[in-house]
Amino acid sequence: MKEIETSRSPWEIALKNREDKNIYVNLSFDLELALNGSFWRGDLKSSLAYSELALANIADILPRLNASHIQYNVQICGGLLEPDFSSLPFLSAEQGECLRSNRKMFLLDESLLNDLKRTNVDAGIHSFSHRDFQKLSRQEIIWEIEKSIETYRKYFLAPPGFMAFPNNSPDNENVISDFSLCYRANNNGVPPTKRSIPKGLYWHPLSLSPEELKKLIAAMSGQRPLFLHLWQHFTETNAEQMQEYLNVLRMFDCRLVNMKSFLSLLSD
Numbered sequence: 413m414k415e416i417e418t419s420r421s422p423w424e425i426a427l428k429n430r431e432d433k434n435i436y437v438n439l440s441f442d443l444e445l446a447l448n449g450s451f452w453r454g455d456l457k458s459s460l461a462y463s464e465l466a467l468a469n470i471a472d473i474l475p476r477l478n479a480s481h482i483q484y485n486v487q488i489c490g491g492l493l494e495p496d497f498s499s500l501p502f503l504s505a506e507q508g509e510c511l512r513s514n515r516k517m518f519l520l521d522e523s524l525l526n527d528l529k530r531t532n533v534d535a536g537i538h539s540f541s542h543r544d545f546q547k548l549s550r551q552e553i554i555w556e557i558e559k560s561i562e563t564y565r566k567y568f569l570a571p572p573g574f575m576a577f578p579n580n581s582p583d584n585e586n587v588i589s590d591f592s593l594c595y596r597a598n599n600n601g602v603p604p605t606k607r608s609i610p611k612g613l614y615w616h617p618l619s620l621s622p623e624e625l626k627k628l629i630a631a632m633s634g635q636r637p638l639f640l641h642l643w644q645h646f647t648e649t650n651a652e653q654m655q656e657y658l659n660v661l662r663m664f665d666c667r668l669v670n671m672k673s674f675l676s677l678l679s680d
């Protein structure tokens with residue numbers, strides 16, 4: 413079985429104190445396209461293919477989730493919102509050129525932005541450039557968070573509530589505590605806080621098939637109320653596969669929440 417968070421955060425205790433027997437599920441997507449992804453430092457052709465796949469799946473998945481009023485989270489890299497991203501100094505000449513000549517592959521267009529502004533979506537941040545925080549100084553990490561908040565506010569006209577670190581980079585809890593953000597925590601032994609959401613499960617067909625998800629929920633079903641945080645990137649799952657997962661969640665009458673609605677429910 414995959415990683416399962418066992419330590420209890422304050423909000424998990426609040427969940428357990430609830431009278432209801434719901435299974436709350438949060439579907440969470442990190443959105444960087446191929447920006448500073450696994451191929452970015454050498455194989456830009458593969459990066460472009462990765463972005464193309466993500467954009468195709470997003471265009472298929474978001475309208476379906478939105479039409480069903482399903483609540484979910486999407487964490488966005490600020491660089492995907494900023495037309496002048498390609499001039500930033502940490503990009504190599506080749507990467508800058510790749511961004512300029514393939515800008516559509518790394519920029520969220522208006523229709524996609526409108527899908528992300530729907531009330532069922534809890535959009536958040538995933539840093540600005542998607543550089544690995546483990547390789548950055550504290551100062552650079554603060555710049556990444558501040559810049560992504562500023563960019564987010566410009567496009568969403570409100571502050572973000574939730575952050576996922578690039579590569580789920582560990583040991584950033586001391587930096588994030590200076591910001592009023594909830595965040596996806598790592599299972600790295602740092603004591604959980606009110607704002608840390610356990611990492612949960614990396615959810616895609618090769619990691620957790622719909623059948624495995626069904627078995628997992630069935631096995632945990634006796635421990636209700638439950639919360640499952642399932643995250644991925646839009647590249648791992650197409651719309652048809654997504655539907656198979658949704659069918660499993662429906663089978664157990666799961667309540668699909670986004671982090672904003674879930675945390676406000678717990679603070680009632």
Ligand SMILES: [Zn+2]
Pocket residue numbers: 442443444538542577578579
């Ligand atoms: Zn990422």
